[in-house]
Amino acid sequence: xxxxxxxxxxxxxxxxxxxxxxxxxxxxxxxxxxxxxxxxxxxxxxxxxxxxxxxxxxxxxxxxxxxxxxxxxxxxxxxxxxxxxxxxxxxxxxxxxxxxxxxxxxxxxxxxxxxxxxxxxxxxxxxxxxxxxxxxxxxxxxxxxxxxxxxxxxxxxxxxxxxxxxxxxxxxxxxxxxxxxxxxxxxxxxxxxxxxxxxxxxxxxxxxxxxxxxxxxxxxxxxxxxxxxxxxxxxxxxxxxxxxxxxxxxxxxxxxxxxxxxxxxxxxxxxxxxxxxxxxxxxxxxxxxxxxxxxxxxxxxxxxxxxxxxxxxxxxx
Amino acid sequence: xxxxxxxxxxxxxxxxxxxxxxxxxxxxxxxxxxxxxxxxxxxxxxxxxxxxxxxxxxxxxxxxxxxxxxxxxxxxxxxxxxxxxxxxxxxxxxxxxxxxxxxxxxxxxxxxxxxxxxxxxxxxxxxxxxxxxxxxxxxxxxxxxxxxxxxxxxxxxxxxxxxxxxxxxxxxxxxxxxxxxxxxxxxxxxxxxxxxxxxxxxxxxxxxxxxxxxxxxxxxxxxxxxxxxxxxxxxxxxxxxxxxxxxxxxxxxxxxxxxxxxxxxxxxxxxxxxxxxxxxxxxxxxxxxxxxxxxxxxxxxxxxxxxxxxxxxxxxxxxxxxxxxx
Numbered sequence: 249x250x251x252x253x254x255x256x257x258x259x260x261x262x263x264x265x266x267x268x269x270x271x272x273x274x275x276x277x278x279x280x281x282x283x284x285x286x287x288x289x290x291x292x293x294x295x296x297x298x299x300x301x302x303x304x305x306x307x308x309x310x311x312x313x314x315x316x317x318x319x320x321x322x323x324x325x326x327x328x329x330x331x332x333x334x335x336x337x338x339x340x341x342x343x344x345x346x347x348x349x350x351x352x353x354x355x356x357x358x359x360x361x362x363x364x365x366x367x368x369x370x371x372x373x374x375x376x377x378x379x380x381x382x383x384x385x386x387x388x389x390x391x392x393x394x395x396x397x398x399x400x401x402x403x404x405x406x407x408x409x410x411x412x413x414x415x416x417x418x419x420x421x422x423x424x425x426x427x428x429x430x431x432x433x434x435x436x437x438x439x440x441x442x443x444x445x446x447x448x449x450x451x452x453x454x455x456x457x458x459x460x461x462x463x464x465x466x467x468x469x470x471x472x473x474x475x476x477x478x479x480x481x482x483x484x485x486x487x488x489x490x491x492x493x494x495x496x497x498x499x500x501x502x503x504x505x506x507x508x509x510x511x512x513x514x515x516x517x518x519x520x521x522x523x524x525x526x527x528x529x530x531x532x533x534x535x536x537x538x539x540x541x542x543x544x545x546x547x548x549x550x551x552x553x554x555x556x557x558x559x560x561x562x563x564x565x
Numbered sequence: 566x567x568x569x570x571x572x573x574x575x576x577x578x579x580x581x582x583x584x585x586x587x588x589x590x591x592x593x594x595x596x597x598x599x600x601x602x603x604x605x606x607x608x609x610x611x612x613x614x615x616x617x618x619x620x621x622x623x624x625x626x627x628x629x630x631x632x633x634x635x636x637x638x639x640x641x642x643x644x645x646x647x648x649x650x651x652x653x654x655x656x657x658x659x660x661x662x663x664x665x666x667x668x669x670x671x672x673x674x675x676x677x678x679x680x681x682x683x684x685x686x687x688x689x690x691x692x693x694x695x696x697x698x699x700x701x702x703x704x705x706x707x708x709x710x711x712x713x714x715x716x717x718x719x720x721x722x723x724x725x726x727x728x729x730x731x732x733x734x735x736x737x738x739x740x741x742x743x744x745x746x747x748x749x750x751x752x753x754x755x756x757x758x759x760x761x762x763x764x765x766x767x768x769x770x771x772x773x774x775x776x777x778x779x780x781x782x783x784x785x786x787x788x789x790x791x792x793x794x795x796x797x798x799x800x801x802x803x804x805x806x807x808x809x810x811x812x813x814x815x816x817x818x819x820x821x822x823x824x825x826x827x828x829x830x831x832x833x834x835x836x837x838x839x840x841x842x843x844x845x846x847x848x849x850x851x852x853x854x855x856x857x858x859x860x861x862x863x864x865x866x867x868x869x870x871x872x873x874x875x876x877x878x879x880x881x882x883x884x885x886x887x888x889x890x891x
Contacts, residue, residue, distance in 0.1 A: 381579070385870060387865055388581060390846065390866070394862050396850075397858060479714060482712075482714060483832070497715070514718050515719070516723065518719070526707045529707070
């Protein structure tokens, strides 16, 4: 029995290793993916070592107000006397955290709801799928606002929770479709005949063979969450004392940066949000091209079929 | 027929789900934002309005939950949403004032974006590898990952720098009185220009990409080759043979996006203080005007549900394949 286990595990492990190798080669050979990866890396460095890059305290009201860029303040200061460069660098931390944590959690929820529905079938499939479908058509951003409205100024955790709950449905639907199409494949039949448990089949057989779609779902959700969180923070639904790009835009808006000509205050955080979103989108775009050529066209066209209104619905405006 | 019935069933279930969500959400919250809100407005609005709020949000604990639920459903179906605390007029009046501005601004922009985006997509796919095809997709991939409101902020910056007299907020000038006169129409158009541009820039990419991608697939079909072999003029193949068949995803997307008109531009309306549905939704949220908020959320959701139903039916009419598949 033990050897059989190992035999059964080995191909899966090898497959995921192969997938990782393929992924790396694909990223390196694809210009779009490489650009996206480099941007992500730079922001990750900002987020991990902000103190090494910007020596000023991002929250101290310690400097002259509305100074222009200079050697001491690379991007100048805002109307409250805070150093903008320090805010920008430190802001990467919270913004990236929101993107990653909410992206990972909502991908996990998509996997649970989508794959479980497809695999368990019957009553489970119907009820899980109905919940997903309902959440898919409720306009997300108004729902997000309404829920946040009942939790005013409560910080990051409720915001991430709401982003996860409102944002998982599209991914769940894609994963369910993929898992449904795999249900009758031979290797799953073989696993069932071997007498493997459902948990084993789902985690060792199904999920590894869906890696590329799962990554695509994660990247898509991350782009959306970056924009949605920034919009919420800009409107003032975040913690106004935190340091993030969305909060910077909130203060820029409140400090009348637009009408008083403090361009960098409003432009710099927006550029960073745009770059972060674009980086995720570029990597995702490249992923569409990487998938096996035979599947590529089918999957592309299926996704595009839902995409236009989804993009429009989901864009946090 | 069976397909249509199933879609209708889903529509009703989802509608019920949204109604219930709207009822449950304020009652689930820890602490009571409603009680806070009542304390804040106490003495400032009539006791009658507050009593209505108590009923609507379940603060009045004497009635049991089931009765409250049916009262709520009854009120919703008769359009009785209560008083708006911030606007001091019935919620239904606030909505009927706001909705036309949103439909005007976002509706027109949606139609424009659809037409322009589809045309650009058709031409891009037709001249595959050409200048337009090489330039536009990457530009719009980036444009779609920029926050909508930030594009608007840049527009305001630019305009207030170079055209300081150009209006950047509101739907029309304070000094103007709404009428159907020429100066007023010009005034409205001027106010709509910037928000419309911000929406166009960030949404047109979706139409272009979808149209281009389906068009590329359709152009590889045999009947297109056949048309070429017959020696038909290029524009006829492009529009009558290829684009006509490649339109379907964009068309059903368009039907749905009309439903998202109301929810579409909350951030843009907020940024430009454009008195539409999204602006009032945020105003209601910020001022804890829950009655107005609930009604607006319901309105937005119903619009989306109706549009999705319409898009389903449209697709079924236009594409015979979906009828048999359902």
